[in-house]
Amino acid sequence: NAGVTQTPKFQVLKTGQSMTLQCAQDMNHNSMYWYRQDPGMGLRLIYYSASEGTTDKGEVPNGYNVSRLNKREFSLRLESAAPSQTSVYFCASSGGSLDRGSGNTIYFGEGSWLTVV
Amino acid sequence: GEDVEQSLFLSVREGDSSVINCTYTDSSSTYLYWYKQEPGAGLQLLTYIFSNMDMKQDQRLTVLLNKKDKHLSLRIADTQTGDSAIYFCAESMKYGKLIFGTGTRLQVFP
Numbered sequence: 001n002a003g004v005t006q007t008p009k010f011q012v013l014k015t016g017q018s019m020t021l022q023c024a025q026d027m028n029h030n031s032m033y034w035y036r037q038d039p040g041m042g043l044r045l046i047y048y049s050a051s052e053g054t055t056d057k058g059e060v061p062n063g064y065n066v067s068r069l070n071k072r073e074f075s076l077r078l079e080s081a082a083p084s085q086t087s088v089y090f091c092a093s094s095g096g097s098l099d100r101g102s103g104n105t106i107y108f109g110e111g112s113w114l115t116v117v
Numbered sequence: 118g119e120d121v122e123q124s125l126f127l128s129v130r131e132g133d134s135s136v137i138n139c140t141y142t143d144s145s146s147t148y149l150y151w152y153k154q155e156p157g158a159g160l161q162l163l164t165y166i167f168s169n170m171d172m173k174q175d176q177r178l179t180v181l182l183n184k185k186d187k188h189l190s191l192r193i194a195d196t197q198t199g200d201s202a203i204y205f206c207a208e209s210m211k212y213g214k215l216i217f218g219t220g221t222r223l224q225v226f227p
Binding site for chain 2: 033035040041042043044045048058090092105106107108109110111
């Protein structure tokens with residue numbers, strides 16, 4: 001069972017370079033998310049997609065763009081990487097209804113470790 | 118606003134019980150979650166509780182919810198070295214978004 005798969009697992013970028021983190025889920029989930037995890041700050045939501053064709057900003061969207069390519073895939077792009085974007089990035093998905101707090105289990109990928117120098 | 122708070126560290130002796138606490142601010146959250154993260158790995162859902170419940174037990178895990186005080190706790194009975202990890206509480210928001218706490222690093226020593 002693949003679940004949520006994200007690539008790459010590790011990446012080092014130079015300031016100003018661009019890159020795209022890829023994420024795919026095979027659970028036919030409607031909702032997908034990108035979080036970043038920083039020491040002492042827990043996980044913060046960057047962007048989410050409640051359904052195919054829609055995307056919305058989370059808590060910390062600045063410096064990022066996303067694409068919900070189809071129901072399976074949700075990519076995160078850094079157009080011009082900055083050292084402040086050094087972090088661990090997690091993609092996640094859930095069955096997700098439109099109700100507040102659906103209780104649907106949210107599944108996480110294994111994480112992508114990004115360093116910007 | 119939306120804010121979830123946890124203490125950063127907890128150290129317990131193997132075999133003792135661990136209690137990890139969490140406070141949240143959004144009283145309209147319907148579900149509250151506990152996730153476990155081992156070093157270098159993603160997040161694993163441990164358990165969740167619906168907001169109209171006071172307690173949920175699942176093997177060695179007991180979740181207590183005090184909705185009046187917006188306080189959530191996770192008790193791990195007979196804590197083992199394999200329980201050493203970071204534990205995150207999270208509250209659910211619209212579209213299944215989660216707001217996470219800062220995480221509590223549990224260290225279990227022999």
